[in-house]
Amino acid sequence: MRLAFAVTAIILPALPTANFAQGKGVRLWNLTTATMTGFQLSPAGQNNWGPNQTLNDKDKELDHDERLKLIGVEPGRYDAKVSYSGDRQCIVRDLDVRPDAIIQVADKDLKECTN
Template identity: 80%
Template sequence: MRPALTVTAIILSSLPIMAFAQGKGIRLWNLTTATMTGFQLSPAGQNNWGPNHTLNDKDKELDHDERLRLTGVEPGRYDAKVSYAGSRQCIVRDLDIKVDAVVSVADKDLKECTK
């Protein structure tokens, strides 16, 4: 086998291992009874809201019992602003986001809701 082909074969055979090593990432699981139209994070207590993560979903919303991979989010403690159709917004305080974990939000977690 030629050296270039050997190197290529080694690289291609290691791709599944590298993908596995990266893990599944941080995921949001919508356990609320409504479809989320917005999900923004802020470092806990700072009210410095980041981008709307639901825009990364194929239909730009997160249905009940749907999961979404959160990109660009580092592990830590966050507050979340959750938005719904009709301008309703709620806050979820002090979410503990961990590496490769699923972060779930249920109706009981929603606080400070506006209509």
């Protein structure tokens, strides 16, 4: 009995837990020079925008050089709608999102900006 307990005490901590088995998920890294107030994804070319991911941040926006875990985003090709204060919006086309990827968005990636 003592041997079984000792073996269990040694083996269990070495086994990966569910958190270790899963990756970090898809994350966004704001490398633009402004604070994002909105970040929405759509399957590439469809203009079917999903929820505003910046609302998942503690202060509801994403500062320059800040990262954010994106919720409910599966690997695939996406367009992104990026919003800033003052109603400025820009599109980033054809992002290749891979499992546990970090999506980097910089000023040079912003196209079709309004306002």
